[in-house]
Amino acid sequence: MLDRPYEAYVYAYPHKTSYRPLEPKPLLSDVWRGEARDALSFYTHVPFCEVRCGFCNLFTRTGASASLTEAYLDALERQAIAARAALDESGTAPRFANAAIGGGTPTYLSPDELTRLFDIAEKVMGVGLGAIPLSVEASPATATPDRLAVLAERGTTRLSLGVQSFDDVEARSAVRPQKAADVFAALDAVRDAAIPVLNVDLIYGIDGQTRQSWQASLRTALRWTPEEIYLYPLYVRPLTGLGRLNLGHDAEWDAQRLDLYRSGRDLLLENGYEQVSMRMFRRLDAPAVEGGEDYACQTDGMIGLGCGARSYTASLHYSFDYAVSASEVRGIIDEYVATGDFSRAEVGYRLDADEQARRFLIQSLLQADGMERGDAAERFGAELELLSDRGFLASAPDGRLRLTDEGLAWSDSVGPMFFSEPVRAAMRAYELR
Ligand code: SF4
Numbered sequence: 350m351l352d353r354p355y356e357a358y359v360y361a362y363p364h365k366t367s368y369r370p371l372e373p374k375p376l377l378s379d380v381w382r383g384e385a386r387d388a389l390s391f392y393t394h395v396p397f398c399e400v401r402c403g404f405c406n407l408f409t410r411t412g413a414s415a416s417l418t419e420a421y422l423d424a425l426e427r428q429a430i431a432a433r434a435a436l437d438e439s440g441t442a443p444r445f446a447n448a449a450i451g452g453g454t455p456t457y458l459s460p461d462e463l464t465r466l467f468d469i470a471e472k473v474m475g476v477g478l479g480a481i482p483l484s485v486e487a488s489p490a491t492a493t494p495d496r497l498a499v500l501a502e503r504g505t506t507r508l509s510l511g512v513q514s515f516d517d518v519e520a521r522s523a524v525r526p527q528k529a530a531d532v533f534a535a536l537d538a539v540r541d542a543a544i545p546v547l548n549v550d551l552i553y554g555i556d557g558q559t560r561q562s563w564q565a566s567l568r569t570a571l572r573w574t575p576e577e578i579y580l581y582p583l584y585v586r587p588l589t590g591l592g593r594l595n596l597g598h599d600a601e602w603d604a605q606r607l608d609l610y611r612s613g614r615d616l617l618l619e620n621g622y623e624q625v626s627m628r629m630f631r632r633l634d635a636p637a638v639e640g641g642e643d644y645a646c647q648t649d650g651m652i653g654l655g656c657g658a659r660s661y662t663a664s665l666h667y668s669f670d671y672a673v674s675a676s677e678v679r680g681i682i683d684e685y686v687a688t689g690d691f692s693r694a695e696v697g698y699r700l701d702a703d704e705q706a707r708r709f710l711i712q713s714l715l716q717a718d719g720m721e722r723g724d725a726a727e728r729f730g731a732e733l734e735l736l737s738d739r740g741f742l743a744s745a746p747d748g749r750l751r752l753t754d755e756g757l758a759w760s761d762s763v764g765p766m767f768f769s770e771p772v773r774a775a776m777r778a779y780e781l782r
Pocket residue numbers: 397398399400401402405406407409452453454488511
């Protein structure tokens with residue numbers, strides 16, 4: 350515990366590798382009966398990309414044909430009809446507080462396909478696009494003016510661009526071949542589309558990256574004054590392109606990543622950004638997005654559409670099967686598009702009160718704003734004391750518990766401390782494929 354700074358990126362708890370087939374598979378209408386549905390999140394997963402980046406273990410495939418993307422949208426529509434019917438059967442009409450389309454690369458879809466996807470969200474699910482925050486991910490090669498025009502017209506409030514590096518050599522090292530000139534064109538196009546929030550993702554820890562080249566990438570990003578910048582440490586994970594290279598990274602690499610993180614953080618803080626979490630930085634004068642006030646991600650449920658999307662109720666997280674390798678991902682997508690009956694949850698993890706408390710604590714504590722002392726703080730007193738002893742946690746004058754600067758730097762080690770033993774055991778037993 351707390352042996353090394355880069356244990357795991359805890360973007361959701363429990364991790365999908367702890368999910369197992371649900372037996373018997375519950376009807377969605379039973380899953381959602383009695384659940385709050387007045388501030389739901391809506392998520393759609395598009396599992397297609399033009400290239401597979403060497404560091405990426407997300408659920409996505411390359412080389413999808415137009416007939417496959419069309420079949421995928423057909424399946425999404427069938428799934429949306431089933432999800433909406435289950436919500437209607439099990440309680441009052443749902444209200445969605447925010448929406449996101451991620452991947453993969455949603456803008457792999459053509460403008461017409463994107464229009465169809467938005468129609469499914471709006472007309473089938475009843476998501477009030479245009480009135481709530483809507484975030485869409487894009488890659489530089491696919492952030493074209495015609496697609497961005499559709500996104501802007503349908504109410505996209507945040508466009509997240511996966512740049513990773515402005516340095517052509519670093520981009521090649523991360524096995525993401527792209528030219529800085531193309532990235533510049535994409536950033537100009539996003540600004541021309543007047544989507545209120547531009548987010549730029551950058552990666553540190555790439556082979557050959559130096560403090561100078563990292564800061565140069567950051568300064569280049571600042572030319573577009575993004576409202577948000579995410580700084581991601583590079584991870585080399587099994588079955589990814591970089592994982593297959595067997596780079597043998599070690600403590601020296603950890604030290605390099607910590608150094609790059611600190612220099613990146615400091616540069617952004619000096620340039621008018623505030624730190625929201627280890628990864629997220631927001632421009633201090635970024636506009637507030639209207640309609641995003643009544644959402645509390647720790648407690649509200651989520652409806653996810655698509656074969657890589659999770660859905661959450663308070664006590665069940667569910668999804669479809671998960672894989673990383675190209676052949677397995679293709680198989681799962683093929684199975685998804687051939688599915689006719691989406692009325693049941695397939696694969697998932699049931700959260701009892703202890704797991705719910707762990708999830709709440711992880712999601713709160715890893716934010717720069719920290720958390721109030723309360724039941725969760727009482728329950729995990731020993732772990733919190735350990736963090737204090739290491740200088741990673743402090744009580745703020747307002748009474749909140751907050752990670753210190755160093756604690757935030759070690760977020761990827763702090764989060765996994767709170768995984769339960771059953772979740773750890775399920776993750777260990779999971780055979781990655
Ligand atoms: S990092 Fe993004 S663009 Fe690259 S393969 Fe993964 S999902 Fe696709």
